[in-house]
Amino acid sequence: MPAEAWAPYRELYPDAIVGDEMRSPFLAFAIRADEATILVDLGQGPGPFEFLGGARGRLPDELKAAGIDPAGVDPVVFTHLHEDHTGWAVQDGKMLCERATHLAPEADWRQLGESKPGFSRPEALTALRDAGQLELVSGARELTPEIRIVPTPGHTPGHMGVEIESAGQRAFIAGDAAATPAQVEETEWAFVAEVDAEPAASARRQLMARLEQEGSVVAFAHFPPDGLGRIVREGGRRVFRPL
Secondary structure (H helix, E strand, O other): OOHHHHHHHHHHOOOOEEOOEEOOOOOOEEEEOOOOEEEEOOOOOOOOEHHHOOEOOOHHHHHHHOOOOHHHOOOEEOOOOEHHHOOOOEEOOEEOOOOOOEEEEHHHHOOOOOOOOOEOOHHHHHHHHHOOOEEEEOOOEEEEOOEEEEEOOOOOOOOEEEEEEEOOEEEEEEEOOOOOHHHHOOOOOOOOOOOOHHHHHHHHHHHHHHHHHHOOEEEEOOOOOOOEEEEEEEOOEEEEEEO
């Protein structure tokens, strides 16, 4: 897209688009339910990461601050198997969530080892498989009466979202269905890590329309500051408004 197309979004999203740079956190989300504590994605890992200016991951510290013991988490849901969503799963042969079943999209598992950009190295996840703590998912899956996994293929072949409906309210964890808030309106804009731009755009278009209509709280893995907001209509344009 031409550079001038970004102009209105620099003003709308000053934390996400700065000059010619797109700025993104790498987020994971925790869900506390009566039946379980669920983690959705596991970030990039400990680092430091040269491509992020030497930044380090803070997931274990963030969980501790929230009063969440990784040993009590079950299950872990990977929205997809890009390495910035699985990075803390296994470090030095030790699982972060040592008792959890890790639910991963089956269609993404088949992409590992094929040198596809962005996907986790197979050896990074085989420890989960070998321990019997990896379960491949195809289609919708109920986790609790209020929480379920739903397919949202596009960004990757097996990309999944997590629906939450409780006490008359809705929320949706959308992973990488969009990588920048500008894509809430510009659903046709492609992101470099998308496996196939056309189905990704189609999935994004449908999801944004649905989330706007429902008024759901939505969580995106790369929207600053914390990924949480709602999709609303302002000035004839669909926009993301943080909570």
